Amino acid sequence: MRPKPRLATIEWIDGRVRLIDQTKLPHEFTHKETNDYRELAESIRRLEVRGAPAIGVAGAMGIALAALESDASDLPGLERDVREAAHHLGSTRPTAVNLAWAIERMLATLADPSPTDADRVRDRLVEEARAIFEEDRELSRRIGANGASLLSDGDGVLTHCNAGGLATAEYGTALAVIFAAVEEGKTIRVFADETRPLLQGARLTAWELRERGIDVTLICDSAAASAMARGWVDKVIVGADRIAGNGDVANKIGTYPLALAAREHGVPFYVAAPYSTLDPSLPNGAAIPIEERSPEEVTSLGGQRIAPSGVRAWNPAFDVTPAGLVAAIITDVGVFRAPYETSLFAKKTAPEA
Numbered sequence: 001m002r003p004k005p006r007l008a009t010i011e012w013i014d015g016r017v018r019l020i021d022q023t024k025l026p027h028e029f030t031h032k033e034t035n036d037y038r039e040l041a042e043s044i045r046r047l048e049v050r051g052a053p054a055i056g057v058a059g060a061m062g063i064a065l066a067a068l069e070s071d072a073s074d075l076p077g078l079e080r081d082v083r084e085a086a087h088h089l090g091s092t093r094p095t096a097v098n099l100a101w102a103i104e105r106m107l108a109t110l111a112d113p114s115p116t117d118a119d120r121v122r123d124r125l126v127e128e129a130r131a132i133f134e135e136d137r138e139l140s141r142r143i144g145a146n147g148a149s150l151l152s153d154g155d156g157v158l159t160h161c162n163a164g165g166l167a168t169a170e171y172g173t174a175l176a177v178i179f180a181a182v183e184e185g186k187t188i189r190v191f192a193d194e195t196r197p198l199l200q201g202a203r204l205t206a207w208e209l210r211e212r213g214i215d216v217t218l219i220c221d222s223a224a225a226s227a228m229a230r231g232w233v234d235k236v237i238v239g240a241d242r243i244a245g246n247g248d249v250a251n252k253i254g255t256y257p258l259a260l261a262a263r264e265h266g267v268p269f270y271v272a273a274p275y276s277t278l279d280p281s282l283p284n285g286a287a288i289p290i291e292e293r294s295p296e297e298v299t300s301l302g303g304q305r306i307a308p309s310g311v312r313a314w315n316p317a318f319d320v321t322p323a324g325l326v327a328a329i330i331t332d333v334g335v336f337r338a339p340y341e342t343s344l345f346a347k348k349t350a351p352e353a
Contacts (some may be wrong), residue, residue: 007165007208009054010061012130015068015190017061019049022166026207037065037085044092044099047198052241053140053274056098057133062089063106066131067122078118082110082125094289095318096241097279102132133169136147139274140171146236147272147330151181151188155234158191158224161252162204163239163272171343173272174237175208177330182214190216191227197297197315198214221254225261236262237330240273247323247340248285253316259325268327275331278344284303285320293317 010019013296015034024030026076032048034040040062043049049058066085072078083316086103093099103150109128151157157178164175178188190209202218209216219227227233236258242250249255249271262269282288295313299305307313329336329344336343 008170009051009166009168010049010057010133011056012061012064012126012133015065015126017058017065019043020166021048021053022050022204023048025166025203028213030175035065036069037062037069037089040065041089041092044056044089050200051162052096052098052239053168053173055093055096056102056276057129057136057169059089059099060102060106060129060132063103063110064126067110067125068241069315070122074117075116075118075121078121079110083107093291095276095291097201097243098214098241098274105132136169136274137171140165140168140176141180142332143173143272143330144171144176144272145333147177147270147279148180148184148186148328150268150270150328150335151177151186151235153186154189155181155186156189156191156232158193158227158233158236158258158267159205160193160201160221160236160238160255160258161195162200162208163237164205164208166204166208167239172208173239173274174270175205175271177237177272178209178214179212188214189232190214191224191233192216192218193224193254194218195220195302196221200252224258224277225265226264228267233265233267233272235268237268237270237272240271240277240329241318242282242288243271243273243278243329243344244282244284244288244323245276245278245280245341245344246284247326247329247336247338247344248288249321249326249329250285250288250290250318253319256319256321259321263325268290269321269325270328270330271321271326272330275333277331280345285322288318288320290319291317338349 070081164172192201192205298313299307
């Protein structure tokens, strides 16, 4: 295995946010920098930074940028400016709960009655954003460690979209489980769905796995069930953008049919995500807001139209996989199994086999 690269998806550097522009991968590895929260919000909206944990970190850093941008000299003025920025940032991606969670955490820091000096509050917001970044790095490692025991030497693992270092501050969620298993010395073969319409599997997941020297085969989304039928897939592991209180999982569109195919072929279907992805305020997946994106993402590919002019397209960015199809949810605080209504709310510190 090649040396493990440090992949800092997004960083805070001297009052600026520096991020990998994921829309340019795999052909060009470039960074963007900004000190304007509006520009960062647009980077979230345009998927230059993406993945639920990563956009949570981005949202926190956006709040910190807004605090530094504000010319308010008193706390009420600073609070007004920051809350306006919070609304703007929070509207960019409605499905991923990590964004809302991180922004609420930043607003709680803003509302702390001590200190009352505006400049000291700015400093605290920057500190909190950096803390969220560091925590995400650490919890990704714990997700990997907690899930690695679920993979056996020689396993074929299928994954969908991108849930690697590019989707987090550094290490990943679903791919973190694979990375950790490989670091333990296990041989893992990965099948990566290309993930239409924006090809995050082809552009990002395949790139990350190749960079780490991990055996990866790219397949069309529609080939996944056939790969299972041939006995090539032993486990399916995906990430999550929001998990309802009953264990229903919102993830990139195309995840639900994978879970159905996995059940048909007796393949365990695992979800890996930070515990903060759990949204106990929602009783089930029907309550999860599903982002719908531009039809042009479906009717075009690489900037070129592929559908006849005048043809409509439906482009939900996510779907919901019922909890009954999920063998286990791998988090930074442990591995949870059904019934999720009770297990998810009794935090554990060690994974189940």
